[in-house]
Amino acid sequence: MGCNRSCGLLTVAIIGAVLAILGGILIPVGNHFVEKTIKKETVIENGTTIYSNWIVPGSPVYRQFWFFDVQNPEDVMENGSAPILQQKGPYTYMVRYLPKENITEHEDATVSYLLPNIALFQPDMSVGSENDTFTIVNLAVVAAPTLFPSMVQIMDLLMQSSKSKFLQTRTVKEILWGYEDPFLKLIKIPSIDKVVGVFYPHNETYDGPYRIYTGKDDIKKAGIIHSYQYNRTVNYWEGHCGMVNGTDGSSFPPFVSKDDKLYMFSSDICRSAYGIFDSEQTVKDILLYRFSVPEAITAAPSVNPDNICFCTDKEISDNCTTGGIIDISSCKEGNRGKMGGFGTINLCGLV
Ligand SMILES: *[C@@H]1O[C@H](CO)[C@@H](O)[C@H](O)[C@H]1NC(C)=O
Ligand SMILES: *[C@@H]1O[C@H](CO)[C@@H](O)[C@H](O)[C@H]1NC(C)=O
Ligand SMILES: *[C@@H]1O[C@H](CO)[C@@H](O)[C@H](O)[C@H]1NC(C)=O
Ligand SMILES: *[C@@H]1O[C@H](CO)[C@@H](O)[C@H](O)[C@H]1NC(C)=O
Ligand SMILES: *[C@@H]1O[C@H](CO)[C@@H](O)[C@H](O)[C@H]1NC(C)=O
Ligand SMILES: *[C@@H]1O[C@H](CO)[C@@H](O)[C@H](O)[C@H]1NC(C)=O
Numbered sequence: 530m531g532c533n534r535s536c537g538l539l540t541v542a543i544i545g546a547v548l549a550i551l552g553g554i555l556i557p558v559g560n561h562f563v564e565k566t567i568k569k570e571t572v573i574e575n576g577t578t579i580y581s582n583w584i585v586p587g588s589p590v591y592r593q594f595w596f597f598d599v600q601n602p603e604d605v606m607e608n609g610s611a612p613i614l615q616q617k618g619p620y621t622y623m624v625r626y627l628p629k630e631n632i633t634e635h636e637d638a639t640v641s642y643l644l645p646n647i648a649l650f651q652p653d654m655s656v657g658s659e660n661d662t663f664t665i666v667n668l669a670v671v672a673a674p675t676l677f678p679s680m681v682q683i684m685d686l687l688m689q690s691s692k693s694k695f696l697q698t699r700t701v702k703e704i705l706w707g708y709e710d711p712f713l714k715l716i717k718i719p720s721i722d723k724v725v726g727v728f729y730p731h732n733e734t735y736d737g738p739y740r741i742y743t744g745k746d747d748i749k750k751a752g753i754i755h756s757y758q759y760n761r762t763v764n765y766w767e768g769h770c771g772m773v774n775g776t777d778g779s780s781f782p783p784f785v786s787k788d789d790k791l792y793m794f795s796s797d798i799c800r801s802a803y804g805i806f807d808s809e810q811t812v813k814d815i816l817l818y819r820f821s822v823p824e825a826i827t828a829a830p831s832v833n834p835d836n837i838c839f840c841t842d843k844e845i846s847d848n849c850t851t852g853g854i855i856d857i858s859s860c861k862e863g864n865r866g867k868m869g870g871f872g873t874i875n876l877c878g879l880v
């Protein structure tokens with residue numbers, strides 16, 4: 530028996546209906562199943578899929594630096610002229626590739642750990658070598674008056690005898706990770722560390738302890754920091770600026786929507802920040818959302834009033850009208866009682 534046109538239409542309709550029903554069933558079942566699996570496997574505890582990826586991030590984490598080179602150092606030092614700056618970078622380091630240490634699970638669905646600090650130079654992702662030199666401010670000379678206010682005259686003499694100037698030329702490696710300073714070497718106080726550098730000391734030190742939610746009781750909290758160094762706040766900034774918000778940046782809770790603000794805390798810049806939805810990306814046919822840190826994060830308080838508590842020096846910031854930079858000196862100086870550095874951190878987009 531042949532099939533006429535209306536039979537054909539009927540078949541199509543039935544198949545269509547079946548598909549529609551299958552689709553109708555499959556999607557919610559699929560979602561429910563996927564959702565359940567995600568909820569189970571993204572809890573940060575021994576045995577879940579995410580756990581080993583959490584101990585050591587499965588994909589490399591890089592940190593990049595740009596430097597401002599003073600082009601007219603003599604003119605600046607002799608005549609007090611405005612510096613002519615040339616930006617150069619990036620100089621890229623791979624970080625966070627060591628496993629977290631002292632992982633301790635707690636009763637209240639939290640886990641604490643230490644992040645080992647490590648940085649490995651990546652020549653192929655950098656504009657030059659770690660031996661490239663830059664003329665920048667002399668960290669020790671600039672910091673001395675604040676650190677030893679009662680000894681300004683002695684400091685002046687020591688600076689002269691060590692031929693230390695306000696500007697100095699140093700390699701990338703020295704500026705970031707530390708060098709022995711000739712001027713500090715002359716200060717015969719044993720408790721003063723003679724090594725300076727923006728991130729000194731780094732290797733073989735630890736960041737933390739961090740204590741984060743595992744997500745076991747509420748998956749929306751997985752990875753969110755419960756406390757950093759046993760505290761909910763950092764004391765470098767007043768009020769909401771000192772709040773420790775979000776995750777440590779290496780992971781975020783699942784089920785992100787485009788309207789979310791993804792908060793993270795970075796001890797390198799001593800503060801929390803957030804990413805907002807930037808664009809859709811496709812990787813291996815999987816749709817992804819790219820979040821990036823908005824300019825508002827470091828905008829001048831006159832543009833974004835929320836940032837008023839990040840403005841710590843009214844003179845340098847022209848009464849809080851300067852944007853795009855954050856002054857992390859108070860946080861770096863307090864660094865384990867050692868003199869640290871000064872930095873202008875360029876917040877890079879986060880993928
Ligand atoms: C996870 O649990 C297994 C079995 O209980 C244990 O052998 C392993 O050491 C644990 N891993 C970590 C990182 O604690
Ligand atoms: C300082 O200024 C004087 C006068 O303008 C100029 O002749 C001299 O070259 C400047 N010094 C340097 C190091 O540029
Ligand atoms: C890790 O824990 C062990 C044992 O509790 C302790 O001895 C060690 O000092 C801790 N490591 C760090 C870096 O605090
Ligand atoms: C840190 O230690 C690693 C491994 O030992 C080494 O390769 C790297 O060069 C060190 N980085 C610095 C900045 O000293
Ligand atoms: C950088 O300088 C060090 C010490 O002088 C040297 O061993 C190293 O080979 C240099 N690296 C490059 C890439 O030039
Ligand atoms: C936590 O930080 C606040 C504000 O900086 C400070 O007053 C408090 O003493 C700190 N608490 C602990 C336990 O360190």
Ligand SMILES: *[C@@H]1O[C@H](CO)[C@@H](O)[C@H](O)[C@H]1NC(C)=O
Pocket residue numbers: 769770771772773774800801802803835
């Ligand atoms: C921390 O989060 C709160 C909202 O929960 C916000 O008001 C505050 O500005 C945030 N602070 C920082 C430094 O991101």
Ligand SMILES: *[C@@H]1O[C@H](CO)[C@@H](O)[C@H](O)[C@H]1NC(C)=O
Pocket residue numbers: 843844847848
């Ligand atoms: C900042 O404001 C004060 C008072 O309004 C004013 O006296 C001072 O000149 C201002 N400083 C700068 C750098 O604009």
